[in-house]
Amino acid sequence: MSYKVKLEVFEGPLDLLLYLIKKNEIDIYDIPVASITEQYLEYLELMRMLDLNIAGEFLVMAATLIHIKSKMLLPLEEKEMLPEEEEDPREELVRKLLEYKKFKEVAGVLQDLEAERKKMFTRATVLEVDSGEKFFEASLFDLITALTRVLKDVPKDIFQEIIKDEFTVEQKVHDLLHMLVEKSTLQLSELFAKAKNRLEIIATFLAVLELIRLKEIIVVQKKSFDEIEVMRNEKHRLRVERIE
Amino acid sequence: MDRKQAKSIIEAMLFVSDKPLFVNEIKGVLEEFDSCDIKDVVSELVREYEETQRAFSIKEIAGGFQIVTDPVLAPWLKKLYKTSGSDRLTGPSLETLAIVAYKQPVTKPEIEAIRGVNVDGVLKTLIEKNLVRIAGKKETVGRPILYGTTSEFLQYFGLSSLKELPNLEEFHITEKDIELPEHLKEDQKDEVNQSSQENR
Numbered sequence: 010m011s012y013k014v015k016l017e018v019f020e021g022p023l024d025l026l027l028y029l030i031k032k033n034e035i036d037i038y039d040i041p042v043a044s045i046t047e048q049y050l051e052y053l054e055l056m057r058m059l060d061l062n063i064a065g066e067f068l069v070m071a072a073t074l075i076h077i078k079s080k081m082l083l084p085l086e087e088k089e090m091l092p093e094e095e096e097d098p099r100e101e102l103v104r105k106l107l108e109y110k111k112f113k114e115v116a117g118v119l120q121d122l123e124a125e126r127k128k129m130f131t132r133a134t135v136l137e138v139d140s141g142e143k144f145f146e147a148s149l150f151d152l153i154t155a156l157t158r159v160l161k162d163v164p165k166d167i168f169q170e171i172i173k174d175e176f177t178v179e180q181k182v183h184d185l186l187h188m189l190v191e192k193s194t195l196q197l198s199e200l201f202a203k204a205k206n207r208l209e210i211i212a213t214f215l216a217v218l219e220l221i222r223l224k225e226i227i228v229v230q231k232k233s234f235d236e237i238e239v240m241r242n243e244k245h246r247l248r249v250e251r252i253e
Numbered sequence: 254m255d256r257k258q259a260k261s262i263i264e265a266m267l268f269v270s271d272k273p274l275f276v277n278e279i280k281g282v283l284e285e286f287d288s289c290d291i292k293d294v295v296s297e298l299v300r301e302y303e304e305t306q307r308a309f310s311i312k313e314i315a316g317g318f319q320i321v322t323d324p325v326l327a328p329w330l331k332k333l334y335k336t337s338g339s340d341r342l343t344g345p346s347l348e349t350l351a352i353v354a355y356k357q358p359v360t361k362p363e364i365e366a367i368r369g370v371n372v373d374g375v376l377k378t379l380i381e382k383n384l385v386r387i388a389g390k391k392e393t394v395g396r397p398i399l400y401g402t403t404s405e406f407l408q409y410f411g412l413s414s415l416k417e418l419p420n421l422e423e424f425h426i427t428e429k430d431i432e433l434p435e436h437l438k439e440d441q442k443d444e445v446n447q448s449s450q451e452n453r
Contacts, residue, residue, distance in 0.1 A: 021370030064372050109367055111424040115355070118345035118419055119410060123341060128327035129312070131319055132271045188276035231381065 022070035022111045025052055029191050030106075037106060039101055042081055045224045046074040077102060152197070152228060155237050156214050159201040163210065181216030189226065197228065197237040259283055268297070273317025273408060293432050316414060349375045350384060350406070355421055356370035358388040358399035376400065384409060 080098035310435035379385040
């Protein structure tokens with residue numbers, strides 16, 4: 010889970026660099042490359058330990074930083090031998106950072122505009138506001154397709170184990186509702202991924218069907234054959250609350 | 254038809270429309286009125302709503318006009334519709350949109366050069382949300398796809414046109430208010446010129 014969250018925080022190597030520059034209150038025009046490189050690599054190591062999917066771009070940037078660092082370590086007389094325009098090895102990186110920073114700030118402006126716009130309601134805005142993304146409900150066939158896909162991936166040898174009948178549909182219904190209290194949307198694949206064996210996968214699947222039937226949840230897709238998401242049925246809940 | 258009746262009709266059209274209403278759409282209904290007359294009537298309505306302090310106003314969005322509620326009332330309306338506001342765009346999405354908005358028409362590698370990271374996923378989401386569209390192909394090797402913003406983009410951010418976006422030059426200065434060193438300034442200028450040439 011931390012996977013997605015983390016990536017949204019830092020996203021790219023330039024983000025991480027700007028973050029470190031801000032954190033250390035560094036002058037962007039005079040970056041202490043040695044210490045920044047060290048910190049950058051520390052973060053990379055942390056991300057690796059957390060098993061985050063580190064994009065290749067992070068490694069390229071690490072190499073760039075080390076390259077700049079080594080250039081800056083060159084004695085003065087050797088530096089003079091370098092071509093004129095490469096006087097400061099940090100120059101290109103600084104330019105990239107500034108260009109990126111500019112758009113990051115514009116993104117902040119857009120975010121404010123978005124927030125302001127969301128405060129203004131218009132006719133038929135309800136549907137839009139309810140789900141910014143366009144969903145449509147997944148059919149039973151979509152669900153079964155998803156199930157068979159998962160069952161196919163279950164290693165064969167597991168079936169030979171003797172498994173205690175510890176998963177009941179009732180228990181799964183209960184678990185699912187609990188999970189949906191904490192998180193409004195769950196991916197069907199992640200629910201299946203939690204299951205330890207075929208029986209548990211099937212129990213989970215049946216629980217999903219039961220909750221759809223009870224109108225407690227809805228299963229949606231952003232487009233055909235896309236990942237299936239399980240969400241609380243807000244409309245149903247609203248109706249219940251209003252009646253109460 | 255007198256002006257008073259035309260005004261009522263325009264007001265009614267604004268009232269029922271679920272998207273920004275364009276002057277030529279109004280003109281299609283009120284054939285005897287020209288664009289100037291229609292704009293005048295709309296401005297009259299805008300003023301009236303302002304003067305009488307209504308709960309809503311007429312806003313110019315994406316080149317059209319739409320009745321929107323006063324932002325001050327948002328907390329109550331949100332309660333009514335139980336919106337969580339969790340469907341906001343993510344940081345990476347907003348950054349990518351910002352780049353597309355200013356640099357359009359722009360190719361994927363050009364966006365990636367600025368963000369320093371792959372934008373496949375983000376771009377796909379933005380296209381699905383209809384905020385970004387394919388604006389053609391660049392006449393260079395490989396004919397890469399060019400991306401641009403949509404009118405839905407303007408609607409989403411409540412902008413009347415792209416000109417309403419802040420001037421990019423204002424963002425040159427960092428919070429520390431440090432002037433760019435001379436050599437960097439030169440390079441930046443060159444880069445800006447280059448990219449604007451590419452745009453054309």
